[in-house]
Amino acid sequence: MAKGYWITFYRSISDPAAVAAYAKLAGPAITTGGGRFLARGNAVRAYEQGVAQRATVTEFDSVEQAIAVHEGPAYREALRVLGNACERDVRIVEGLD
Numbered sequence: 658m659a660k661g662y663w664i665t666f667y668r669s670i671s672d673p674a675a676v677a678a679y680a681k682l683a684g685p686a687i688t689t690g691g692g693r694f695l696a697r698g699n700a701v702r703a704y705e706q707g708v709a710q711r712a713t714v715t716e717f718d719s720v721e722q723a724i725a726v727h728e729g730p731a732y733r734e735a736l737r738v739l740g741n742a743c744e745r746d747v748r749i750v751e752g753l754d
Contacts, residue, residue, distance in 0.1 A: 658718070658719050659719070659720070659751045659752045659753065659754050660716055660717060660718060660719065660751075660752035661716070661717040661718070661719050661720035661721070661722060661723035661724070661749055661750070661751060661752065662714060662715065662716055662717070662723070662749070662750050662751075662752055663687075663692065663713075663714075663715040663717065663723045663726075663727065663747070663748075663749050664712075664713070664714050664715075664747070664748050664749075664750065665712065665713045665745055665746070665747045665748075666707075666708070666710070666712050666745060666746045667708075667710040667711040667712065667743055667744070667745045668708050668710060668743075668744040668745060668746065669708075669710065669743060669744045670710070670711070670742065670743045671741070671742060671743060672740075672741075672742035672743070673742075674742075675738065675739060675740060675742030675743075676739065676742050676743055678738050678739075679735050679736070679738050679739035679742070682731070682734055682735035682738055683732060683735035683736075683739075685731070686726065686729070686731035686732040686734075686735055687715055687726055687732065689731065690717075690722065690725065690726030690729060690731075690732075691717055691718060691722050691726070692715040692716065692717050692723070692726060693715065693716045693717075694713065694714070694715050695714045695715065695716050696712070696713065696714040697711075697712070697713040697714070698711065698712070699711055699712075700712050716752075720749060720750075720751050723749045724749055727747075727749065
């Protein structure tokens with residue numbers, strides 16, 4: 658079974674305090690659901706249309722597991738706290754076998 662990768666690129670952050678409050682809830686929700694953070698932090702360099710803003714890459718044992726965590730109640734609460742504090746692009750992709 659191919660692994661699932663949850664990739665988030667932040668385009669802009671308008672409320673850093675809300676993003677920090679979100680992170681306190683989102684991190685445990687993701688790791689409790691089986692996610693393993695492979696990278697997270699500000700981009701070292703951005704190319705093409707990329708924005709040198711925060712990014713995260715999280716690995717799951719499957720795409721289904723990543724989707725279940727994203728749609729689960731613990732992560733939904735984190736999203737509620739995040740509100741409109743930022744603009745971001747979130748994708749879940751299947752890894753290569």
